[in-house]
Amino acid sequence: MKNLWIMIALIIVGCGQQDISTIDTTSSSKTTLQWQGVYxxxxxxxxxDGMDTxxxxxxxxQYTIHTIRLxxxxxxxxxxGTFKWDQSGNIIILDRGHIYQVYSDHLYLLDVKFRRIKGPDADRYRVDKIEGLGQQISPPNAE
Known part of the structure; x- marks a missing residue:
């Protein structure tokens, strides 16, 4: 009977954890999206009045960040600085501690437990990818 309870406890504990070997990194944001860019x-x-980021x-x-306290x-x-990807390849962690979930055209700032921030302002913890910035501009040809 005692062994039965141990088996049940192990099954319950094991069900909540994802086996690292089953994480599909071939379809992660890191490998399938054009994540490079300006957000x-x-x-x-x-x-x-807000943190313009x-x-x-x-x-x-690598990353570069600019913030202004409005x-x-x-x-x-x-x-x-630099950032690293989590095991799933869908979340980046900046070396300054910020955590973002990566999508095709935006990033969501996450809390310290890697969860989306909730509440009435939840949708405002997002930075959108913008076109045209961050690209090097060639100097005009000298004549």
């Missing part, structure tokens, strides 16, 4: 949005901010992702796993601080924060 922009305004995140909610309890002590300002521009995030550029480039190969190999309505309070005219001095933007500018930083850069």
């Amino acid at each position: 922009h949005g305004v995140f909610p901010c309890p002590s300002c 521009t995030l550029e992702l480039t190969q190999p796993n 309505g309070t601080d005219p001095n933007p924060y500018r930083g850069s």
Whole structure:
């Protein structure tokens, strides 16, 4: 009888965990999407009018971020660094601690437990991919 309870407990505990070997990384955001590019949005901010955020992702796993606290601080924060992908290949973790879920044309900022932020402003924790920025512009031909 005691062995039966141990078996049941192991089955219950094991059912909630995904086997790492079964994660399909061939269809992940990392391998199937054009994730490189510039993303922009305004995140909610309890002590300002919003955090205007521009995030550029480039190969190999590099980022540049610019944030401005709207309505309070005219001095933007500018930083850069590296990021890593989680095991699923759908989430990136910036070396400064921010966590984003990657989609084809936008990113969602996640909480520290890798979950979407909930509440009335949930949809505002998103930065959308924008065209044309972040691309190098060639200098005009000198004549």
